[in-house]
Amino acid sequence: MNTTSASAAATPQPFFITPAEVFSEFSHHHPSVARINNGGLGCCPSSLISSQRQIQLQWLRQPDEFFFNQLQPGMLRSRNVIKDLINADHVDEVSIVDNASTAISIVLQHMAWGFAEGKFHSGDATVMFHCAYGAVKKSVEAYFVRAGGYVIEVPLPFPVNSDDEILQEFRQALEKAKQNGRSVRLAIIDHVTFMPTVVMPVKQLVSICREAGIDHVFIDAAHGIGCVDVDMKQIGADFYTSNLHKWLFCPPSAAFLYCRKSNQSSALHHPVVTHQYGNGLATESSWIGTRDYSAQLVVPKILEFVNRFEGGIDGIKRRNHDAVVDMGEMLAKAWGTHLGCPPHMCSSMVMVGLPACLHVSSDQDSSKLRTYLRGKFGVEVSIYYRPPKDGEVGPLTGYARISYQVYNKLLLLLLWFIDISGKYLSLLQPKATTLPLSH
């Protein structure tokens, strides 16, 4: 498709995809599972699976020919599609990798070299939110801390009521670092946090970083593309990564890593080194040894799929957001709880407080509840344990992270959820000493 941006690519069509067609595209989903955790592992429609299969067969048919003649041009096409979708300046700024975890490893390995080669000094810091994704925290430990760096964690207030609460915490953390004489070399900021999920005011956070003189700003937007607006020039970060398989219908798995052109950007390397080493991260990433690149090559077909929907990807995002907020509000009302943040800070996911009588009192409880909901009720939903703070009276300690994607049917889900919650709560009346959570 020769289009310049996602929204412009939504060429007016007389017939948009129908509900029956959507159903057919996702008919491979388990029919009796209420799948409201799209934010976890994403989804992929049948037409894209078929396209992917074609590519796989082409490789298997004559792999040498594919390697010499088709692979690199195909990867370049995919990168160009993404460059347009995210409003990057140049296709060289766009690399395709497996997932956001790979992207963060690339950036952090670069930081580790900074320490090893004397550009950074022992005790130099990275700042990130305490709710950063587990793999990101581990990557920071493996590369940054191991090389001599220090981690500053910023608490994310939750439940949260406004962007200002987040900005305030961030400013305070940077101020403290300054007072302690720490050089902050890297800021890692989520665009949409994963648990609890909240849309962060990234543009303002990046501005604060620039004011504070932070060398590099990395946005972990695992949930970004297809979920919130993604505009590299507007956001202004040095590095930005987003998975394509979560909210952009790509098969597992593919992600992009955007690196703003600078003196530094040419020094980034993919950790799996091949003969392409030194030819730029984008080129290195498009050949990391023999493997299946079909998920990354199928990206141009994604546009064809999303443009069958009214408004293209923007329309999908808007409708997902409205539906998930509606659902969240109805559930919160039915249960007498509340949402974890106001609607404008929700994406295609929402945190809904669970009734206090469920007694979610630990991470183990939330895992058990999730397993129980899957096994007993066929509901796939992530559960979050929110530890109470000192002095709080009767806070909600459990939240469900509900996702909404095009294959979900709002009304059915609501009826189902309310029915389940009714059954579930009735199991707890009178209050049992042995909760279903222990099953």
Add this chain to the structure above:
Amino acid sequence: MQHEDPRNGESDHRSSKKPKLSSKFITESDIRDEFSHHHPRVARINNGSFGSCPGSVLTAQRHLQLQFLRQPDAFYFNTLRDGITASRKIIKDFINADHVDEVSLVDNATTAAAIVLQRIGRSFAEGKFQKNDTVLMLHCAFQAVKKSIQAYVTRAGGSVIEVRLPFPVNSEEEIISEFKKSIEEGKSNGRKIRLAIIDHITSMPSLVIPVKELVRICRAEGIEQVFVDAAHAIGSVKVDVKEVGADFYVSNLHKWFFCPPSVAFLYCKKSTSSSDLHHPVVSHEYGNGLPVESAWIGTRDYSSQLVVPAVLEFVNRFEGGIDGIMKRNHDEVVKMGKMLVESWGTNLGSPPEMSAAMIMVGLPSRLCLNSEEDAVTLRSHLRDRYEVEVPIFHQVSKDGEEGVRDKDGFITGYLRMGKCAKCFIRNEEAVMKVGAAFHGINICVLPSF
């Protein structure tokens, strides 16, 4: 074809090396069916580069991919880890490793090299190694490995010794002698050799290296660790990691072991240092051991790693199982190589006992292959014009040394012929096609090379 469902518990993998007693082995017609997705007219004699995968294994893979898409969370929680463990256990038995904890599954040998070398880089950065401590490798090591050494060793201040292997080669002794010389040279400069990287089967030119002997020499010479890059080994030569005795050993499963792209195993002998190996893509499993780290490196398609049980079923349909396949591949590629050599009046690059399922066949000197570019051009020409897929090697002549000659001049080019049981075209046909291709290339006039 049903594959073993890893959720159904372990099957007896100790019998994995022995084929099922069956009165009915796979037939030629079955083989054609299994590889019916291959381009029907291309003489595909380059199995060594990208491997091949039979239809029944692809079906098993597809089944796994759909299972994931159907209910990804359940797959992640209930199926994935056990499935990868089942695959690792099969490999452990195949390669005679002591413990399944010594076996990690990664994408390919290139990833394994990055894992081992990244650790070397860290050792320099953390002061465990000193500037100019050395890594030793063969001069014909795979290009990705050389670049990985540059990225992690040279960049961190280490130095490199290259062992120049003779080619064409006449005996293992020639290789052993060069290897010993290079170690002496390295040590004579007072350098400490921290790691030796030895190919089990070199890529280009392709030779089977006497790894067991070379590893023994490394130990005798006090080289700290040995990494065997055996990208081509499993399914091509016998792999016994205890016998080889290296610290690290990697082989791709998609080259000669019928796995879909791509999957490889990295064996790490249990030791104090093996716990400090990490996958470069860090996930929440960081610190739980390399096999566990490698089994989850973020959301991606792990189906090629899960399909190893189905591959085992496939190879056991052949008489003699994988051993039978290896022997027949070797015998046939040697036969094919000799046919061409006789027809062209050239030579094989090594004696048959130093080749496995690939063999280097000297090209007529009249081709005047004078550079790497000529080799690439010739390869493309063979593919586009004659539908023959075969890698070409340009042999650089050493100063002052007489190369091998045919009746017209020095032999400067070799083709690397790879034979796999699934070769769609029979031996004689393949040889004829290659022969005809070269005859068709007007070798009396040297065009665009």
